Structures are given as structure tokens and as C-alpha cells.
Amino acid sequence: MTHNSTTDVTPHWAAQMHAQEVIDGKLDRREFLTRATGLGVSAAAAYGLLGLTAPAAQAATEMKSGGTLRVQMEVRPLKDPRTYDWSQMANQTRGTLEYLVEYNNDGSIRGMLLESWEVNEDATVYTLNLRKGATWNNGDAFTAEDVARNIAGWCDKGLEGNSMAGRFSTLIDPETNAAVEGGIEIVDEHTLRLNLPGPDISLIAGMADYPAAITHSSFQTTDFTKNVGTGPYLLSSLEVGVKAVLDRNTAHKWWGEEVYGTPALDRIEYTDFGTDPSSWLAALESDEVDMLYESVGEFIDVMDALGYPKSEVVTMATIVVRPNQLAEVDGKRPYADKRVRQAIQMAVDNAVCLELGYGNRGQAAENHHVGPIHPEYAKLPPQKYDPEAARALMDEAGMLDFEHEIISIDDDWRKNTTDAVAAQLRDAGFKVKRTVLPGSTFWNDWVKYPFSSTNWNPRPLGVQIHALAYRSGEAWNEFGWSNEEFDALLTQALAIADADKRREVMKKMEMIIQDEGVTIQPYWRSLYRHMREGVANADMHVTFEHHHYKWGWSA
Amino acid sequence: MGLFILRRSGVMLLTALCLTFIVFTLTNLYPNLEKLAKTQGNFRMTDEAVASWLDKNGYSQPMAVKYGQWLGVLPGWTLESDDGTTGRCITGVAAQVQAAEAPRFCGILQGHWGHSTVLQKDVASVVTERLGNTLRLMGWVLLLMIPSALIIGVLAGMREGSVTDRSLSTVSILTTATPEYVSGVVFIAIFTSSTVGLKWFKGSATAATENPTFENFFLPVLTIALYGMGYIARMTRASMTEVMTAQYIRTARLKGVSFPKIVLKHALRNALIAPFTVIMLQFPWLLNGVVIVETLFNYKGFGWILVQAAGNNDIELLLAISVVSVFVVLVTQLISDIGYVFLNPRIRIS
Numbered sequence: 017m018t019h020n021s022t023t024d025v026t027p028h029w030a031a032q033m034h035a036q037e038v039i040d041g042k043l044d045r046r047e048f049l050t051r052a053t054g055l056g057v058s059a060a061a062a063y064g065l066l067g068l069t070a071p072a073a074q075a076a077t078e079m080k081s082g083g084t085l086r087v088q089m090e091v092r093p094l095k096d097p098r099t100y101d102w103s104q105m106a107n108q109t110r111g112t113l114e115y116l117v118e119y120n121n122d123g124s125i126r127g128m129l130l131e132s133w134e135v136n137e138d139a140t141v142y143t144l145n146l147r148k149g150a151t152w153n154n155g156d157a158f159t160a161e162d163v164a165r166n167i168a169g170w171c172d173k174g175l176e177g178n179s180m181a182g183r184f185s186t187l188i189d190p191e192t193n194a195a196v197e198g199g200i201e202i203v204d205e206h207t208l209r210l211n212l213p214g215p216d217i218s219l220i221a222g223m224a225d226y227p228a229a230i231t232h233s234s235f236q237t238t239d240f241t242k243n244v245g246t247g248p249y250l251l252s253s254l255e256v257g258v259k260a261v262l263d264r265n266t267a268h269k270w271w272g273e274e275v276y277g278t279p280a281l282d283r284i285e286y287t288d289f290g291t292d293p294s295s296w297l298a299a300l301e302s303d304e305v306d307m308l309y310e311s312v313g314e315f316i317d318v319m320d321a322l323g324y325p326k327s328e329v330v331t332m333a334t335i336v337v338r339p340n341q342l343a344e345v346d347g348k349r350p351y352a353d354k355r356v357r358q359a360i361q362m363a364v365d366n367a368v369c370l371e372l373g374y375g376n377r378g379q380a381a382e383n384h385h386v387g388p389i390h391p392e393y394a395k396l397p398p399q400k401y402d403p404e405a406a407r408a409l410m411d412e413a414g415m416l417d418f419e420h421e422i423i424s425i426d427d428d429w430r431k432n433t434t435d436a437v438a439a440q441l442r443d444a445g446f447k448v449k450r451t452v453l454p455g456s457t458f459w460n461d462w463v464k465y466p467f468s469s470t471n472w473n474p475r476p477l478g479v480q481i482h483a484l485a486y487r488s489g490e491a492w493n494e495f496g497w498s499n500e501e502f503d504a505l506l507t508q509a510l511a512i513a514d515a516d517k518r519r520e521v522m523k524k525m526e527m528i529i530q531d532e533g534v535t536i537q538p539y540w541r542s543l544y545r546h547m548r549e550g551v552a553n554a555d556m557h558v559t560f561e562h563h564h565y566k567w568g569w570s571a
Numbered sequence: 572m573g574l575f576i577l578r579r580s581g582v583m584l585l586t587a588l589c590l591t592f593i594v595f596t597l598t599n600l601y602p603n604l605e606k607l608a609k610t611q612g613n614f615r616m617t618d619e620a621v622a623s624w625l626d627k628n629g630y631s632q633p634m635a636v637k638y639g640q641w642l643g644v645l646p647g648w649t650l651e652s653d654d655g656t657t658g659r660c661i662t663g664v665a666a667q668v669q670a671a672e673a674p675r676f677c678g679i680l681q682g683h684w685g686h687s688t689v690l691q692k693d694v695a696s697v698v699t700e701r702l703g704n705t706l707r708l709m710g711w712v713l714l715l716m717i718p719s720a721l722i723i724g725v726l727a728g729m730r731e732g733s734v735t736d737r738s739l740s741t742v743s744i745l746t747t748a749t750p751e752y753v754s755g756v757v758f759i760a761i762f763t764s765s766t767v768g769l770k771w772f773k774g775s776a777t778a779a780t781e782n783p784t785f786e787n788f789f790l791p792v793l794t795i796a797l798y799g800m801g802y803i804a805r806m807t808r809a810s811m812t813e814v815m816t817a818q819y820i821r822t823a824r825l826k827g828v829s830f831p832k833i834v835l836k837h838a839l840r841n842a843l844i845a846p847f848t849v850i851m852l853q854f855p856w857l858l859n860g861v862v863i864v865e866t867l868f869n870y871k872g873f874g875w876i877l878v879q880a881a882g883n884n885d886i887e888l889l890l891a892i893s894v895v896s897v898f899v900v901l902v903t904q905l906i907s908d909i910g911y912v913f914l915n916p917r918i919r920i921s
Contacts, residue, residue, distance in 0.1 A: 093610075093611075093688075093689055093690070093691050094691070095611065095612075099612055099613045100613075101613045101614045101615060176608075176612045176613070176616060176620035176621075176623055176624045177612035177613025177615075177616040177620055177624075178613075179613060179615070236663065237663075238662065238663050254691075255690075256689060256690045256691055256692075257689070257690060257871070257875075257879055258780075258871050287777060289775065289777060289869050290866070290869055295774075295775060295869050298759065298763065298773075298774030298775045298869075299775050299777065299869075301763065301764065301765060301770075301773075301774060302763070302773035302774055302775045302778075302787070303773075304773075304775055304777060304778055322765055454882075456606065456882040456883065456884075457602075457606065459606075459609060459614040459615070460602060460605055460606050460609065462614075462615070463615075491615070491616075491617050492615055
């Protein structure tokens, strides 16, 4: 049941069951890895359950030791990691401030500062075993005390913008807005136990998310280059909007050298080329960078044609184009009527949104925000696309004359997808007005717009997304949706560690979301990144994470 | 003359006060403060969290009080909490004792330009550094633009209606009619991309802030210079043709003075009076030009921080930028007025 592959403890019963399913061909290997590692089985052990050996850790021989990698990325102002709202921020600090666990492209979660973890059957008690021999780069020992302090910090609802509080809400006492009494228990110097008042299966996945960086007790936000961390790199300079430099910290022995090998690069330079993808291409062409943060839109084809190597990953990242059920337009709540929402959904073909909005680079989705990479995904019968029926339904609701204003941010794919939705609604005979807002003002009211689009980053589990955005009264519930039946099912699902049993509940939740016409969630995005010949092990990551210790130049 | 400069300085101060107050009011409107709170806190923050953040950071005081604090005529705000004291004149969170030692007033009058919220740095150092970059860009622009514009203008104006005049005039009209955001894009497409194959220059001037080379710096310089060049050349040409028809030039020609000598010794000085004012007017306009070109070529200068500050509602940085802009506009006007006197002795400043 532990994560340490060298011990011969029996793996979690559910992991063994899933392994059998893979062998029987009932389960995808990637899904298996997410489920098994989420239950505390190491990736190596999980492959072992399938009778396979884990893909070898990157052989040090294929990479040159040393070198600098220059990366195009927005360089953002840093703040308390718990309030991070951009993956870029975490990448700037990830060299120094590390995470308890790490989410990988194959869907597995592996230990970083945690060596292993155990979850009890009903997911109410988590035992966290810390990496022994890890030290902070000022020489302090890394102990359970540090982790306890960080988890307590995640549970602090009083900090404005603390998004970790949403991920750890089970552990938070609503009376005090802090962690429940006795919830975080230090067993010994390297062991920590979390005693939850209710079951929650998503905590380990939450620890892999980018705002979950582990900070030292001396952490401050005035000068980030002076922060103490456990990582192999130091943020040696930070000029917001211009450049951030990470240098290998030779004065500190990184714990990971023994576990994951010595990092290859001496230096990583992040240069900010603004938000215009043509500038990114210019930077690559001018030999000012070796790798892009992300390639988007038509530039993917352009860079393919120019012969740059490409890295691609299918993700559960997506966009929702949704009406807000609580929003008032001229004193009325146009989207409180279920018929209006259903009509909107019925008038839009998701495949068309994928084609026009994202150049067919992805996979069509089913308007319920759970997808094939999520372990609890349940496939539903295809939805009906019928503009005629949609028009009739809208007419029945008496809203055919109503002018829908659909708001989107001003960029490439989010704007195009929203345009595609607007065009299809117009084709169905609805009146539509499109409003495009610049990025700097768009986010002011993103949860409150009557009808707008928002991009969503992937989460390892489907229930996480539902808990974050679809539960009644959640801060990020931009749909203005509240449904008691759904909330009850969600609470139930969050207590089922076994993904197969969870799928049965999830199926009902997916159906409610579809039936209520909560949102148009048209497709899942693939993500791309182009780089120069010779960049090694710097594949695009599902959640935009940069794992610097894996990167290098091929020999 | 002394009185004139003094009066001008007074007007300048008043303009700066009015303008900064306008900028201050606009940036302190509630939606803008909300945006600021969200960029500083978390852009998916709740309304209560926004209000509490604004409270804790001194933004919920009355407008006039905040402006007074920025100027330095009112004492800076402080806030005591369990962790310690925070305040306008205190960096980070300080203990009671340290907080007592902090200055009471810290505004422009005391030499404190404030803290840039987006760049997380002292405003004064941000502005000086970025202004330095832009001055370098502007210096090269002027070096390229003024001599070539004057040469084109003088050559065209020497003989009105000649082939030289017609072709040079066409070129100047063409360059003036093409704004930077058109010519810049065209240049990038032709001279930098792999598609055309003319990889003479680089399409990005980001590296030029540290290491300017002809390759990465010439295109932005050319883009700004071309636009202004046509205008100055047209003015110079008009002024030159007028001078060339003047009585004294005709007399000189009748007396047999050689043509180059007439142009250089007699016509040029008078012909340069009008362009001089135009050239001085280019400085404030250059500040506009750099906003577009710096964004296009990703050159991190004054125009770039202006965009950054405006986009993120960075109040104190925007105020400092407006002060600098007012200063540039009014000082160049002052210089052009004074220079005019030296070029044209008939004008007296009193």
C-alpha cells in the first residue's frame, strides 16, 4: 500500500483490481496509472502490476551536462504561491520551491518531496511519508513540521485569492476558516497524517497543482530571489515582463540527485516576448530563444513547415461557453429558464466549434466537462444537434426576440471558438451580439457575465473540476448554477476512492449537467510546443509545468 | 528671457499637477482598483476578497487624501494588524518599533516616486532604466532622421519642379503616409522571415536592450525614422523653395555667385528656421512612436512600460510616466522657442 517500490507491501486493493482490468482490456493504461498512483502506488510499482517495467528514467548519457536553455515565456510578477493564477508564475519559482508530488503526462502522480503516501479505504486518512535526506538550501532539515505549516497555510481561507483553500476545503473548518482541529497530525519527523472530517479523494492530486509550492518558514514576497527552497535551481534574477533567470545551485545538495539523477542544465533563461504569437515566432527565428512556452493557432502549421521539432500532448484543457443562470439582463434572468439553455446547447455543434475555434487540434467533448483521460469518465450517448428544434424551444420559452450578448477575451482560439458559437446561434435564428474584451479587463467580472467563454486548465480527476466550478456557491461557479441533486451526488462521488464505483455516480452527474444545459463545453485541447533541434526531454506538459531537472541538450 | 523661462516653468508645474490629478482620478476609479486587486491577488478572486485587499493596501481612502499622500503633503497611511504594521512609507510588514522610525510623509515632494505594483520595483529606477533604453532608440532615430530629412528637403527645394524635387517629394509623402504599424510589419515580413528569405535583420529587438547590434536594432530605428523623415523633409523643402525665390537670392545669382555657395551660405540658415520647430515637435511625437514600435519589436523601453502600466493599472508608475511626458513636451517647446530666437533675431521674447 505504500508508494515505495522497493518495499514489498501489498498495493492498494483497488490498484490490483484495476491492473486486472487493464490485462482484460477493460481499462486504458493511462487511466490505470492515474488511478493507481492516486491510490499511493508508485509509477514503477504500477507498471509492475501490469507485468511491465516502468519506462527508464532518462538516461544521463543521451544528454550533455551543462548548457543554457532559453525559453520564451511571459515573466509575471510573483506573489504568495497559494494565490498563483498563472502556470508561468509557478514555472519561475519551480526550480527553487518544489512540490510534494508531481503530475506527469502519462496521467501518473509521482512523489517529489513526499517519498510515498497511503490513503485509507474511504479516503479519510492520508499518511504522508516525507523524503528523507531532503534539506532546504540554507541548510535547514526538511521536516514534517514544514509540510504541516504549508498545509495549514493552504487551509487559510482568510488570505485573499488563496485557491488552495478550494482544493483542501474538506480539511477546513467553516467556523474558523482554518484547518480543522487535529486535522494535520505530525506523527514523527518524516511522517504526517491528515485526518479528514469527511472523505476526499482529490487531495494528492491537489498537491500536484501549481499553487501548491512548498515554502520555507522564512518565505517573503518582497524579493523572490532570496527565498529559501529545496530545489536544484535558484531564481537568480527576476525582471517582470522582461526576463527571469534560473541558475543551478551548486552550493546545495539536491535530494533528487539520488532519486531522479543530476539535473543537466546550468541555466534556464525565461524571456518575455509579450502575448503576440508572431513575436514568439520572431524570437525563435531570430535565435533569441531555444523553445517556446506554447505554440498556438496557425503558428503551429507555420513552425511545422519551418521544420522545428514539435512536442504534442492531449489534455483535458478546455473552454466553456456558458450562460449564467443568475445574471440579470434588463431586470430579467434570461438564462434561468432551462428551455433557453437547452435551446442554446442544441443549436451548437461541438465538432464545428473544434474545427473553427481550434483548427481541429483536439477532441470533441460532450458538454459536461469530464473527459476520456479522467479515470471516472462515463461515456454518454451523443447529444442532439438540431437548430430547428432549438428554435422551436426558444420560441416556446418566449425568448426568440431576446438579444444574447456573448462576451469573450480578445485572443486567438478563445475568441474564434466563441465566434463559432455565436455564428451557430445566429444560424438557428437567435439574435446574437458579440463583445470582445481585452485580457486586462476581461477577468474583472469573469464569473458574472450573463453569457461568456472561459478557458479551463485540466485537473487530474473529473470530480475536482466539478467540485471547483459546478458545486453550488463555489467562488469559481461561473454558471450561476445550483442543483441540490448534483451537489449530493458530488459529495457522494468525492468519497469513493474506487474510480469504477465513482463512475456510476459520475454518469448521473454528467447527465444532469447535460440535461440542465449548464454549459457548452465543446472540445478538449491538444497542446503544442516547438523547440530548436537538440533540446532534450522538454516535452509539452499537460498542465504547462516545467520540470527543469529533466531538461537538457542532447549530446 | 529669465522671466520667460520662469513663467514657462510655472505653467509646466501647473500642467503636471492637473494632468497627474486626472490620471490619478482615472486610475483610482473603482473598476480599475478592482482590476489592480485581481492582478495582485488572484484574478479569480471574490468581491469580498477584493474589498478586503483594497482596504489592507490603503486604496479605499478618499481620492483627495490618496492624491495628497502621493504628492507628499499628507502623511502616508498606516495599518496595524496582528502581524505588524504596514503602510505607504513602510516596506513589507514591520514591527511596531521599526514602523515608528519610518518617515511620516513620503510622496513626490520627498523624492519618493512610489512602488510599481506590476514590475515589483521602485518606480524611479524603473522609469530611469526604461527611459534610458528609449533615449538610446530615439538618439539613433534622430541621428538617422534629421540629417537625411534635411538633405532630402534641401535637395528637393533647391530647384522647385525639377526631377529631383518630384521624386524626392514623392518619397517623403510616401513615408509620411505610412504609419509605423504598417511599415514595421512590412519590414518584418520582408527582412526577417524565413518565408521571403531575406534574413538581413532580426524581427525582435528584445536582445537590443542589453546588446544592441546593427542586426537587431536597425529595423526599429528605421521604422520610426522613416515616418518622421518625410514630414521634416516636406517642411524643409517648402521653406527652401520660398527662400530660393527671395529677392536677395536673386540678387546674389545675378551677381554671379555660384549655386552651391548660394545654397550653403545664403539660403540654408533662413530655410532652417521652420524645420527647427518641426524637429522640436518630433520629440513628444517620438514618445508616441516608440509605444507602437517598442511593442511591435518587443523592445523594453518607455513605450513598453507605458503599455504595461496602463494594462495593469499600475497607478504610481502611470503617474510617473505622465510627469515625464509632460516634462518632455514642455521642455522641448521651451527649447524650440529659445532656439527660434537665435535663428531669427527679429523675434524677441519678452
